[in-house]
Amino acid sequence: MTTTELSPYWLRDNCPCAECRDPRNGQKLFQITDLPDDLAIAARAELDGHLEVLWSDGHRSRYPSEWLAGNEDGDGRTEADKRLWAAADFARGIPEARWDAYLADPAERTAVLAAVRRSGFAVLRGVPAVERQVLAVAETFGYVRVTNYGALFDVRIEPDPNNLAFTSAAITPHTDNPYRDPVPTLQLLHCLENSATGGDSGLVDGFHAAALLRAEAPEHFAVLTRTPVPFVFRDRGTELRADRPLIEMDPLGRIREVRFNNRSIATLRGPAAELDAFYAAYRAFAAITLRPALQLDFRLDPGDCLIFDNVRLLHARTAFAQDGRRHLQGCYADLDSLSSTLSVLERRSAALDELAALFEGEGAGEYLGEAVTMAEHMLQAGALAEAAGAGPHLVAAALLHDLGHFFDKHGRDTLHGRDLMEGRDNRHSHTGADRLARWFGPEVTEPVRLHVAAKRYLCAVEPDYRARLSEASEYTLQVQGGPMSEEEAAAFAAHPGAGDAVAVRRWDDEAKEADAVTPDFTHFRPLLAALMR
Amino acid sequence: MTTTELSPYWLRDNCPCAECRDPRNGQKLFQITDLPDDLAIAARAELDGHLEVLWSDGHRSRYPSEWLAGNEDGDGRTEADKRLWAAADFARGIPEARWDAYLADPAERTAVLAAVRRSGFAVLRGVPAVERQVLAVAETFGYVRVTNYGALFDVRIEPDPNNLAFTSAAITPHTDNPYRDPVPTLQLLHCLENSATGGDSGLVDGFHAAALLRAEAPEHFAVLTRTPVPFVFRDRGTELRADRPLIEMDPLGRIREVRFNNRSIATLRGPAAELDAFYAAYRAFAAITLRPALQLDFRLDPGDCLIFDNVRLLHARTAFAQDGRRHLQGCYADLDSLSSTLSVLERRSAALDELAALFEGEGAGEYLGEAVTMAEHMLQAGALAEAAGAGPHLVAAALLHDLGHFFDKHGRDTLHGRDLMEGRDNRHSHTGADRLARWFGPEVTEPVRLHVAAKRYLCAVEPDYRARLSEASEYTLQVQGGPMSEEEAAAFAAHPGAGDAVAVRRWDDEAKEADAVTPDFTHFRPLLAALMR
Known part of the structure; x- marks a missing residue:
């Protein structure tokens, strides 16, 4: 925007003076309704790198010119801020770091968290293969989200499983907990033992799959963004349900979240023609998620901890033989705190750059x-x-x-x-x-x-x-x-x-x-x- | 739908046989892509209260007629499943229960949780006014959501507050943590002390306010549903940002979430005309939330614990004099687990009804x-x-x-x-x-x-x-x-x-x-x- 066309309420809402904004915490001290109905700019001047404004109600504001000309980063959650990928994009290696380096070096920590934000995942190697350690990993960047599975869950064969995850069966690409709203936006899987034949891990970029669907069959894409799907999970002490689309867009039409889990889709209701349209779109999307070129396969060895975006990436595992033991511990956490931790690391890194520039x-x-x-x-x-x-x-x-x-x-x-x-x-x-x-x-x-x-x-x-x-x-x-x-x-x-x-x-x-x-x-x-x- | 028009993939996806669905946990055992491309109903018969289907791939399914004719409850999260209210609707009292009755009697617990789901809030009275008790209240129906404020936060005057909440100032109606995504969907406030003059609590039904805006100024409503607003919170160790609309609709156009917090709206960017349109709509919405008829006022006394829907209800408090002490402890939790707990209680109640009917x-x-x-x-x-x-x-x-x-x-x-x-x-x-x-x-x-x-x-x-x-x-x-x-x-x-x-x-x-x-x-x-x- 040029300073010749300024939206008055917008400008006033952003007044940085100490009367309008608490200098201690940056929070606004007035309500938008406190402003008069006929607010206008009475006088203005550009002076000394600032725009000075006298308002019709007598208030004075002073805005740095670079703020006026500036742009803001978004929240980084839509496809616009992601690197959409296929398996071949990681031919030279996946985003990974050693646990000790991640702990000791902020640059390493920044790189890992930035990879999760941008590519949707990273692997930490050499995390002590001890029980409950996965919680400590989550706490390096955020907070554990407790669910009906507990603060952490064990992924291994259980005698009376309430979930296919706790068997030795193959699991095709899916997101977890789509029946929760809010759905946990991050998942961690920490490998304690993996001596079984099979049981490899796979990841698919759900944003990429959705973008391919949009390019190849826009009508299918549209159906999936506008159909709330009933995701349900029931057991003795739980009855969860969330009605959410498989592909969720932000108000500007950008892909923002993906939920995909055939196992937990309950009965969708509607006229047969709508159900036909949904199932055609759903099958087309599912087929894309299964394209071998999209699925990145790797093996988690003891001490590896995978961190991934559960509202973007689909995860899968191959079946495993019961010739060895396989035991992962997992937990959920959320992207907002991970992004916050990353932003603070980046802010600190920028501060160090500033100090370095002063020295030079x-x-x-x-x-x-x-x-x-x-x-x-x-x-x-x-x-x-x-x-x-x-x-x-x-x-x-x-x-x-x-x-x-x-x-x-x-x-x-x-x-x-x-x-x-x-x-x-x-x-x-x-x-x-x-x-x-x-x-x-x-x-x-x-x-x-x-x-x-x-x-x-x-x-x-x-x-x-x-x-x-x-x-x-x-x-x-x-x-x-x-x-x-x-x-x-x-x-x-x-x-x-x-x-x-x-x-x-x-x-x-x-x-x-x-x-x-x-x-x-x-x-x-x-x-x-x-x-x- | 009549059984003469059936969507084949939909019908097959819902096959209840033990081959298609794990009888232990109800999860589907096949992927939608496992079904052939030309799936069709080869033969069908209605028999003994069931529809029996022979599929083109040889599979056989058997569906209870009442399931075919049935309807599903939604997830209860949109305006369609809420009781929209104004202050006068509670002239004869607000949803409340005694803590001991809530603990002892499932019917009482059901009523409290149903009030939160339907009206957005309830108050428990006589909760022991001891520190950390609010966490125990949250754990009766769900899981505490930890944030940068901790597992619980103290609402009282702090010497160097990072948030207006921790001062004695009045706070107009708002939702908490809009800069988080996922935002905590429930908040609990437990009163430990309140001997100050003032410091009363207020609640406003944000869904009702949004519905009024839609009725009175549909163009403003539309602007607020389609404008992602940058909500930001920064302090020394935190840098949170979420770009979400003030009013969020589900894909069917029903109000599903409200975020409203003037204090944490950062700089929105765009052409001046769009900013003008946003600010006009935002001011109109804000004015509705301040209508005295909408705001339900009450006082929290020691031992009272308010539970409310933080993606629907706006909460407020009046300023208070420093002539007495005011101390609340709060925490966040989520609606999905509350709804699950409520559904399980209802399921149990239905089971008891079934037993009662057998006796009779x-x-x-x-x-x-x-x-x-x-x-x-x-x-x-x-x-x-x-x-x-x-x-x-x-x-x-x-x-x-x-x-x-x-x-x-x-x-x-x-x-x-x-x-x-x-x-x-x-x-x-x-x-x-x-x-x-x-x-x-x-x-x-x-x-x-x-x-x-x-x-x-x-x-x-x-x-x-x-x-x-x-x-x-x-x-x-x-x-x-x-x-x-x-x-x-x-x-x-x-x-x-x-x-x-x-x-x-x-x-x-x-x-x-x-x-x-x-x-x-x-x-x-x-x-x-x-x-x-």
């Missing part, structure tokens, strides 16, 4: 007349902390302690602490700590906040400390308030964070050596990522 | 030449067990021990055990036990199954027992195999259920007194209902 950009500038750049100074401080065996939070604090020099109090970049060098205290320790608080907890931000106070403290309590200060540091000491008084020093020493702040301060003071060899920012990324909670 | 119908017949009717005999046996202080399972077994006389081996009614009186053992103890196994566990069915064996056993081990048998019982003893041999008696005595079977047998023998005053079947219903697990 502003960080290349000179550091208050020292012989090193800002980036070299901070990387040296981080490396010194690491070499000293400090905890990750102190390595991070040392690495990031001077970040505030890159921003003034309004969040605008400054030229390498020029304010400070011109005799004004830019309060860089506070600016840096506040900036870091978006991503890190107080164990990282507070030593940063206190590292200037620590200098003033050390000057007060260690006479020879001040003598060792660099010339620039001695100069800034004056701007920062000089050495602490006796009372100030006592109060500082009593602060629970004083020890950490002093430690960071000492690495800070040492980290000014020209031509020292230090690791670059990339080296610290995993440590920083792990601290972002 | 077949039970009025004579009892093998005794001076009492069958029903009188069984009621006397049940009453004797009860008077003896027997456990509920034994009272039930005594009450139902001769039920098998009402059925022959094929489940058809017999004329009061005529087979037996004509010298053929109708094995009524087994028939009765098998019939009862649909509803009761072995603690009830096994004494029924063994009560004839117990007679043969007692004749073997208690010489004067046989002498006391009634004439009819002495006669049937012969048909039933006569007294046990010594080996048979030893084997019987070793059976873990022998004691219970003998106890039932003794009440059976005593329960033949003409004109004894006994409670009627209704008296035993709660006891039977509690045993149906």
Whole structure:
């Protein structure tokens, strides 16, 4: 949209001011009905990268231009945001990761969850093959959805099965629990034992199958999107029923969910001609799901855990001989929490990219007349902390302690602490700590906040400390308030964070050596990522 | 549909034979693609209340006529199955029950859950006002849905709230968690303390509001059903987004879900004209939800637990003064399990109706030449067990021990055990036990199954027992195999259920007194209902 055509209620509903939106949690503080019936833009001006609006009711709003021009990601749930696949697309391997790498490395975790969101599945290898472990896997990205099968279910032969899954029979591609609404949107299957002949797993991309149906027989596709199908499951203590179409579209006509399970389709009712049309469409869709080119086959070995999208992918298994044992444990979970976890990981990764860019950009500038750049100074401080065996939070604090020099109090970049060098205290320790608080907890931000106070403290309590200060540091000491008084020093020493702040301060003071060899920012990324909670 | 026009694939997909459908769990054993492409009815006949079909592939099916003519209930989730309401509809009271009655009496439980399904809410009173109790309430009918707020959440003032709910501010009608997909379909709010001025609760029927919008402004209604709205929630560890319409219809155009939460609507994007149309419709809908006539207001006192449909009802609260404490605990759950629990309760109630009808119908017949009717005999046996202080399972077994006389081996009614009186053992103890196994566990069915064996056993081990048998019982003893041999008696005595079977047998023998005053079947219903697990 250009700013010349703006929808008034839309614009006002998005006013970012603190009166309209709680600054703490971003929630709107007014109701849409609070706005007057004749709301209009009284005056507007584009200024300083913002659109400023005076409203007919006197309210004023200020919108960043990039927000106005911007676009939003969708929720990622329709075919538009998926990679539709056939078996051959994974000829070079399926999305998989080692369990230990998945736990240790956010990039690995991001890749696995992104694969589930985009391709509908991933396999974790080397997950301890112990009972109930599947619940721990689900809890790495979301919440277990309990059903009538329990928090977890055992897939193995049962003497009196209430479900075909608990026999040794082959099972053709299907989705689980279509008789639930809300249906569990994710399924996990963790292999504990698989020494039987057969019992291989198969996956079919139901969105791809539906898209093929739409291309090959649009009339069949239309019938399946508009026919609510009664899915039913009954046993002694359960009587579930959901009437939902096999293929569900969003309001814009994009494929959003697939339910497919011949076993649990109960009696559809209607005129014979409609039933004929449904069954012709259903058979055509079923035939597509059985095309060998669509089905990706693989074997789950003990320790493998398959995670897949149960409103998109159909899963299958071959029959197995009773010549060995086969035991999977499964549970359900939901896509929304998985997506949330992935988004937070991506947000953190973007934050690390932002920090990396600061080290490479502003960080290349000179550091208050020292012989090193800002980036070299901070990387040296981080490396010194690491070499000293400090905890990750102190390595991070040392690495990031001077970040505030890159921003003034309004969040605008400054030229390498020029304010400070011109005799004004830019309060860089506070600016840096506040900036870091978006991503890190107080164990990282507070030593940063206190590292200037620590200098003033050390000057007060260690006479020879001040003598060792660099010339620039001695100069800034004056701007920062000089050495602490006796009372100030006592109060500082009593602060629970004083020890950490002093430690960071000492690495800070040492980290000014020209031509020292230090690791670059990339080296610290995993440590920083792990601290972002 | 008449049987002259039948959809062949539909009919075949519903074949009830044991080859097509697993008799143990009712699941289909074939895939729709297993059926030949040219499937046709080769021959058909209506016979004995059934349609018999010979298929072109040689398969034979047999369908009860009442199934062919029948209709199915839907899943109960659209406006078609709801009672749409305004506040005045509850002028004489809201759906509510005492917690202890809800726990003790299946009829009370049925009424509460049916109110949630049909009106969207109910209140339990006298729920112990202790922490975490709300989880126990949810577990009486389903499973707790864990979210980023935890398994349960505390609604009270928080110092640094991530949600307006955790302040003392008024909150206008809204649904919760619209940024989740799947959204939790039920919410529970359990009041632990409410001594603040204000903080009253309000509910609005969102389906009713949507139906009013459709009636008053169909163009607005249409816009809201076809516009995916971005609902977003972000905090440090969460980033949820769901793009869903405010009003969601099923494929047949019936209102099925409502999401409404101004606080969490993020930036919708589109041409200004579309945004104008959306905001006009959204404001019109919001105004309807705020009509005082629609909002049902009530106060939750300590011990009250409100259960409501979160994809239909909007909930609100008035602001409260900080002159007293207000503390609710809430959790989420889902409608599907609630409906399942309700259906199972209804199924059990129907089974009790069926038993009651047998006592009144077949039970009025004579009892093998005794001076009492069958029903009188069984009621006397049940009453004797009860008077003896027997456990509920034994009272039930005594009450139902001769039920098998009402059925022959094929489940058809017999004329009061005529087979037996004509010298053929109708094995009524087994028939009765098998019939009862649909509803009761072995603690009830096994004494029924063994009560004839117990007679043969007692004749073997208690010489004067046989002498006391009634004439009819002495006669049937012969048909039933006569007294046990010594080996048979030893084997019987070793059976873990022998004691219970003998106890039932003794009440059976005593329960033949003409004109004894006994409670009627209704008296035993709660006891039977509690045993149906």
